Amino acid sequence: MDRILYCIAFQHDWRWTATAVVVGLFGMCTATHLIARAVGPQGRINRGRAALGVLLSGLAVFSAHFIAMQGYQVDGVRYDIGLTLASVAMVFVSIAAATMVGLTREGPVFRGLAAALCLSGVAAMHFLGVAGMQLPGQIIWDLPLAGLGVGGGAAIAILGTVFLPGRGRHGVIAAAAAAAAGVFILHFVSMAAMTIEPAPVSNGGWTVSSHVMSLVLALVSLGILATAGVAAWTGWRTRIGALAHIREAVDAMPDGMAFFDADDRLVLWNSRYAEVNPELSSNLQPGMTFREIIQIGLSEGLYADAKGREEAWVAERMATRAALASTMEQHIAGDRWLRVSDRRTAAGGIVTVCTDITELKHHARALAEARDAAEAANSAKSQFLANMSHEIRTPLNGVIGVAQALINTDLNPMQKEMLGLIQSSGQTLQVLLSDILDLARVESGRLELAEEPFDLGRAVREAARLYEASARDKGLQFFVEIDPAVDRWIAGDVVRLKQILTNLVSNAVKFTSEGFVCLTVAPGPDLEGRPTLRFSIEDTGIGFDADTRSRLFSRFEQADGAITRKFGGSGLGLAISRQLAEMMGGDLDCESEPGGGSAFMLTIPLRPAAAPSAPVHADASAAIIDRPVRVLMADDHPVNRKVVEMILAQAEVDLTSVEDGAQALEAMRAGDYDVILMDMQMPVMDGLTATREIRLHEAAMGQPRTPVVMLTANALAEHIAAAEAAGADRHLAKPFEAAELLELVLTLPGAAAASIAA
Template sequence: MDHILYSITTEHDVRWLVAAGLICVLGMATALHLLAAARQQAGTRRRFSIVLAALISGLAVFTTHFVALHGYQPGQEIRYAVWPTVGSFALALGSFGLAAGAVMAQPTRLFRALSGVVALVGVAGMHFLGISGLSLAGDIGWEPGIVALAIGGGLVLALLSGGVVYGPGLARRLATALGGTLAVAFLHLTAMGAMVIAPGIETDRGLTVSSGVMTGVIVAMVLAIAGVAAVIAWTTWASQSGALKRFREALDAMPDGMAFYDAEDRLVLWNHRYAEVNPELSSTLKAGMTFREIIQIGLDEDLYADARGRRAEWIQERLDSRRALTTTMEQRIAGDRWLRVSDRRTAAGGIVTVCTDITDLKNDARALAEARDVAQSANSAKSQFLANMSHEIRTPLNGVIGIAQALAKTPLSAQQEEMLELIQSSGRTLQVLLSDILDLARVESGRLELASDAFHLGQAVREAAQLYETSAEAKGLQFFVEIAPEADRWIIGDVVRVKQILTNLVSNAVKFTASGFVSLTAAAGPDRGGEPTLRFSIEDTGIGFDSDTRERLFSRFEQADGAITRRFGGSGLGLAISRQLAEMMGGDLDCESEPSGGSAFILTIPFMAAEAPAAAACVVALSTDDEPSTIRVLLADDHPVNRKVVEMILAQANVELTAVENGAEAVQACREGDFDIILMDMQMPVMDGLTATREIRLNEAAMGLARTPIVMLTANALSEHIASAEAAGADRHLAKPFDAAELLELVATLPHAAAASLAA
C-alpha cells in the first residue's frame, strides 16, 4: 500500500492525472452515447455507430494511459519504443471493439458485465505492454501481489459499471462512464505502484520516440476525441432542435387547441389554436401562468354562464375535475359558443388540456332536433289525418255495406242480385283498404299491439285460405292447402294478425295468377337460436317479378305492377304491413320469384306450442214464460244514415229499437226506461259516447240498477279508442263498417250473457 501511495503522491503530477481522468470520462461517455444511438438504428448506420464507439473508447483509454504516464516522474528522461506502443494501442482498440459487440449482442446484464470484463482485460494488456516499451536507465520489475490487486480491483469496478450501473438514460450512461474511468484509474495507479526500476544499463529497445513526440501524438488524439464529442453533441442538439421545431409545427397545425401544464398546474406550452378558441386569453397567455389564473380571466369577463352566482363553487368543481386521470366536459361560453374541454393527466403529473370548438356541432344538433320535432309533428299529423280519414270514410261506408246487406235479405231479381253483389264487392274492397290505412297509422304511431292467446293454427290457416278458394276456382286455378301434422295444433300468438298476413299473401297469389295453381303450406321451420319456428309458404304460377322489383316490393305504396296501364289494383300497403307484423312477432317475411315464373312468399314466425284449452261451457239462452221475447235496444248515433242502417239490420230480429241523436239524449233515455243493450256511437254532438257511457254507469251505481251491456258502435277503430271505451265502461267495441250478422249476434247474445253473469 505504501508503494501505491508513494507512486501517486510523489512520482506523479496530479494535474496530468486529472487531465487523464477527464479525457477518459469524455471518451467513454461519447462511446456510450453512440451505442445508445446504435440501438435505434439499423444496417450500415448501426454498424458505423458501433465501430465509432469502439474507436473512441479505445482511443480515449489509450490517451488516458499515456497522459497519465506524462505525469510520471521517475527522475530520468523517458523515451517510448514505437512497436510496443503501437501494439498497446491496437490492443486497446481490439478489446473495446469486442466489448461493444458484446453490449450490442444481447441487452442483458450478463452481456453488459461481460463487456466490462473484456474491456478491462484489454486495458490491463495495453498498460503492461505500453510500460514494457518505456526506455529507462535500468530494468523494470513488478511486485506480483500489487499487480494482482490492480487487475482484480479494476475487474471488480468494471464488472459493477457494466453489469449494474450501465442502462438506458443519460444519467446512467454518465455514471457508467465515471465507473469505467475509476476502473482504469485504479488499474493504472495501482500497477504503477507495483513497478520497480532496478539500476542498470539502458537496454536497446529499437526505434524510440521522445516525450515531446509522444506529447504531440497525445494532443492529436485528445483533439480527435474532443472533435468527435463536439460533432456528436452538435448533431444531437440539432436533431432535438429539429424534432422540437417539427413538434411545434405539428402542434400548431392541430385543429384543436392544446396546452400542456406541469405538475404544479402551470402553463408550459400551447398552440395557436388554443389561443384562438380562447380569444379572451390570446393577449395574456404566458408560460408559468397557473390554470387558476387562466380561468379567473374568463370569470372576470363573465364568459361562463354556469358560474354566475356561484363562482367559488364553480372554480372548486373545475379544479377538482382536473385532479382525475381523465375528464371531459362541455362548456358554454358567452356569445352562444361551446367548447369541449378534455383534460388528461400524464405519468409525470402534468396535464394535457385539449379544447375543441363545438359551436357548429351544437348548432347542427339543435337544428337536427328541431327538424326531428317537425318531422315527428308532421308524422303525427299524417297519422292523425289517416285516422280521421278512416273515421270519415267508415261512416258512409257503413251505410253502403249495411244497406246492401239489408237489401240482400229482400226478394231481388237476378239483375238486382248481380248489381248488389258488385256493391258488396266494392264495399269489401274499400273495407280492406281502410283496414290497411288503419294498420299503417297504428304501426307508425307505435300503437299496434299483438295479442298472445292460444288458438288452433290449422283452423286459422284453413279459414284464411277458404276466403279465396272460390275466387281461385272462378279463375280456373288449382288451389292447395297443406298443413303438416306438427303445425296442425294449438299455439300461442295473435290469430288475427297471422290470418291477416296469410290472407294478404293468398289474395295476392290469386290476384296475380291467371293459370296454374296457388298453394299454401304450413310446417315446422328451421330452429333459430335454438328456438323452434313455423314456416308458411305461399306459392303461385303467376306473373312473378324481377330482382329490382323484389327490393322495393315490401316498401309502402309500392307494387310490382305500378304503371298507369296496370291490370291489378291495390294500395301497395299489404306487403309492407305484413312484413312489419312478421317482424313484430319475432319472425320475418321474404320472397323468391322470377318474371313469368311464379312467386313464393315465405313467412317464418316463432313456434310456441300450447295445450288445447278446456271446452267452453255452452251457454244456451232458454226461453221461459217470464223472459220477454223482445230485445229492447237503445241506439245513440248522430248520423241519420247509420241509424237507418242499424234499424234495417235489426228489423230482421225481434227487437224494439229506440234511437237518439246524441249522448245526452241517451243518458236521459236510460233514466226514463229500461234497455237490454245500448249501441253507442263515440263521436256525437252535445255529449260524446264516452261521456254518456260514464254517466250511464254512474246512474246505474247510484240507483242500484243492473249493468246494461254497452257496445261502442263507432268508426273510431284505433287501439286507444278501444282502450278509452273500456275505461269509460263499455263492454264491446264494434268498428264501422260492421257485418250485419256480427251486429245481430251481439244484440242476440250479449244481453243473455250479461244476465247469466249477473245471476252467477
C-alpha cells in the same frame, strides 16, 4: 492496501493523477453516450455514431493510462514506439469487440461479456505500455497484487454494466463511471505491484521522451474535447431541429393546443389556440396560470354557464381540470361552443386541446329541429289518418249496413245484382282503409303484435275459407295442406298472421284464371338453432319477371299499370305483409316467372304453446231471454242510427236511440236496458266519459253491470284499449257485419245474466 495508497499518494504526482481521472471520466461518459445513442428505432444501429464512440472510448483509456504514467515519479523515462502503438491497438480492438457485443445482443449476460472484453483489452494495453517504458532499472512484479488489480478492475466494470440501468441519461453516466473506475483500479493497483530495482539499462530501438509523450497526450486530450464538443453540438442541433419540427406540427394542428407546467403555468401554445380564444389571445403570456386565464374570460363575460355563479363555476372548472383526463363542452359568448380536453403528463403538466364545435352544435340544433318537425308532422299525419278513418268509416258503415239490411228484403234479380256490387265495393273500400291505417301504424312504430296461444290449423283454414268460394266460382282447384307436425297450438298474433295469409291467398285467386291455388304449411329450416314455420302459397296465374320481383314489396307497386286497371288493388298489401313478417321475426319472399305462376313463401319462428283450458260456460237455458231485448243506442250520426235500427229490426229488439253520451246517461238512469250500444266520438259528452259515468252509477246504486258495446269508427288499437279502460265489454268497429251486431245484441244479455247467476 497501504502499498496501493502509498503508490497513489507518493509515487504519482497528484496533478497528473487528477488530470488522468478527469480526462478518462469525461472521455468515457462521452463515448458511452454516443454508443448508447447508436441504437435507433426498430433496433437499427448507427454505425458512424458507434465507430465514433469506440474511437473516443479508446482515446480516453489511452490518455488516462499514459497521463497517469506521466505522473509516475521516475526520472529519464522513455517510451518504445512499437510497444506503445501495440498497446493502443490492443485497447481499440477490445473496445470495438465489446461495443459490437453490447449493441447486437440484449441482456445482462451479454453486457457483462462486453465489459469483460473491454477490461481485458485495457489490461493488455497497461502491461504492454509498461513493457514499452525504458526505466532506470529493472521492474519486479508482485504477481498476486497485479492479479488483484486486473481482477478487481474487471469485477467493478462487469458488475456496474450488468446491474446499472440501461440507456437513459443516468444509466449512461453510471455505466461510464463504473467503466472508468474499473480502469483506474486496474491501473493504480497494478502500478503498486511494480517495483523498480537499480540495474544497467540498455537504450535501443525507436523511443520518445516523456516530453514528446506529454505533447501527444495533450493533443489527444484536445481531440477528445473537440470530439465531445462536436457530438454535443450535433446533438443540440438535432434536438433544436426536432423541436422546430414539433413546433411546426403543433402550429399546423386544426385544434388549439396549450401546454401548462406542473404548477399549471402557461408554457407554450399554438396559433390555433389563440384563434379559438380570440378574446384571450392578446392577454396570453408565458407563466400565467390557468386560473388567471379563466378569470380574464369571466371578466369579459365569455362563459355563458358562469353568469351569476362565477365562484362556483371556477371551482367546478378547476376540479374538472385536476383529473388525469377530462373533456367538457363550453358555451362561449356569441353562441360559440368549444370542446375542451385536458390531459395530464407524466411530469405533472397539462396539455389542453380546444376544438371549435360551433358548427357541429348548429348542425345538431338544426337536426333536432328537423326531427321535432318530422315528429310533429308524423303525429299530425297519424291524427289526420285517425280522423279520416273515422270520417270514412261512418258513411261506409251506412253503405254496407243498408246493403246488408236490404238484402233480407224481397228483391228482383237486377236489384240483387246491384246490391251485390254495392257490397263488394264497400268491402273493397274497407280493405283499402285498413291497409292505409296499418301502413301508417307500421311507419310510426305504433303497431304492436299480440303474443297469445292460438290453433294454427284452425287459423289457416279460416283464412283460406274466405276465398275458397271465389276460387270455385273461377273454376280453380283450391287446396289447403297442413303438415300434421305443425297442426298444433302456437304462440303469436293470430289476427296479423291471418291478415298476411288472406292477402296472399286473395292475390293468388285474383291473378289466376285457370289451374289451381294451393296453401301449404310445413316445418321450415332452423333459424339460428330455432324451429320455424314455412307457409307456401302457390298458383298457376300470370306470374311476373325478375324486375317486377325486385319492387313487388314496395308500397303502391304492382307489376304494371295494366294489372292495376284489370285486377284493381292499391299495391299496399304485399308491403304491409312483408313488414308484418319482419315484425314477427320472419321473412316473406317469392319466386315466379311470366306465365308460369307464382309462389310466395312466408317464414316465421315456431313458438309452440299449450292449448288453453276450456272455459266453463253457463247453462244455455240461462242465456235465453223470453222477451224483447232492451237496447239503448247513443250515436250522433243519423245515418248510423238508421242503419242499426234497420239491422235490429230483423230481431225482437226494443231499441231506444239518443244523440250523445249525456242523453245516454240520463236514459240509463231512468230506464232498464239489457245492452248499451255507445259511439265513441259525440258532442256534449263522448262515449268514453259516458261509459265511465254509467259504471260509477251502477257501483253507487248497487245495480248489475249492463253490457256496453263500443259501436264506433275509431278502430285503432289505442281506441280499443281506451274503451276497455273506460269499462266497455266489446268493441265493434264500423263498418260492421249485420250478423255480428245481431249476435252481440242477442247473446250479451243472456251471458251477463248467466254470469250473475253463477
